Amino acid sequence: MKKVPGSTVTRLSVYLRLLEELPSQGVSTIASEELATRAGTTAAQVRKDLSFFGTFGKRGLGYGVVPLSSALRSILGLERKWRVALVGAGQLGRALLGHAEFWRQGFAIEAVFDTDPRKIGQRCYGVRVRPAVELEDGLGRGYDIAIVAVPAAAAQEVADRLVAAGIRAILNFAPVKLQLPEGVALKSVNMAVELESLSFALANARVAALADAEGKRLDEVLASIAVAAPPQAKAAE
Amino acid sequence: MKKVPGSTVTRLSVYLRLLEELPSQGVSTIASEELATRAGTTAAQVRKDLSFFGTFGKRGLGYGVVPLSSALRSILGLERKWRVALVGAGQLGRALLGHAEFWRQGFAIEAVFDTDPRKIGQRCYGVRVRPAVELEDGLGRGYDIAIVAVPAAAAQEVADRLVAAGIRAILNFAPVKLQLPEGVALKSVNMAVELESLSFALANARVAALADAEGKRLDEVLASIAVAAPPQAKAAE
DNA sequence: TAATGTGAACAAATTCACAGCC
């Protein structure tokens, strides 16, 4: 089997989410073209993505919504329930815990840890917050996925302890690059990075407009901006 | 100028975050190799990423931490302050509002909107929650970036209104593919998708182990799983 | 006949490797 691109896996999630809306609308069959439009990609991409895993369609007809949904759930490993531990019961952690949407697919947060004495013992959405010192005992190899929602400074230590406790996949919200051993899956959500990408896009749109107005080539303008940093800025520290 | 890959922009953010830790540690110069290690990439990648925007290093020496930081801030458009509007003051919205980390770089949430009468008028971290009907008036072309933190069903309508109100960049947390006109930048954070990627990784690790144990080829095992969906599942709807 | 599944063509991104410079 060819290696499956990460972007394909991401798109499969999107397809599944879209497919699950269809039965209630009375749609029982869908063509790659239609699915692609809804997912913001191309028909060829949809077919290629699926072809990594088998053949699910009927030529001349399209895909059966229900069978394809089942297949995608199977491929994505959503047929079993994954037990999830949350570390960090701050604003963000609690928001995740309460966000029912995320758990519809068989993810269940069944343990919450924090270091803050004021939070320990409290219940959040039915789950008791436990002291972080109990982390290793509390997980006891029964958990696969952990969500790290602690401050940046604490994230690496937490991750190390999670791995030691048998966790094999981490969803990291702390703005640091976690160092993990082979075989532990990692996904990161870094909102600062996303915002900065938007900032880049906006700044460049301005630059592009500027270049347009002045009749310069974009690269010249951009180059001048890139160099606009103080040349002897060392003194500025 | 060659087109800059989106992944390069993302990495520039990461480099900047890393560079900003260094001065306090007394580090004033860094080689691409070292920066790469910290960022989880390769030295060549670091150099290539930077080379899109100019030349910032000294051969034989590396990069000056402070000048490179300045250059990256300039490239990413972080020298000016961006005014940000938040739509949706639910759990997640409030968590974002309170998460000081995100705003260190010149992003300021200065307007918050919601439809829930109980939330309207309340103050969240110093910002008054305004009714969503005031969205168009309230923004009045003074805002560049909006954060969409509303339920999936409301997201597209909110996005349309934001665009009409002059917003040119959207950070979307709702699990839908927003349809936006050309020229409006979009970044999405979809936690369900990230979790499902982890699920896929875990499920495949199991499959790989299984294949190993049974002496089969991975593709055979995977294929059998992909096909494991009910063949005549149409009746199951 | 309409739409899939897929090799082949293409495009994009990453890595290599080395000339050039501090």
Add this chain to the structure above:
DNA sequence: GGCTGTGAATTTGTTCACATTA
């Protein structure tokens, strides 16, 4: 001597185009 900057080679991912089949 050590490390950058970059074209060229390679790898990875996407799109095309068409034979195939329900």
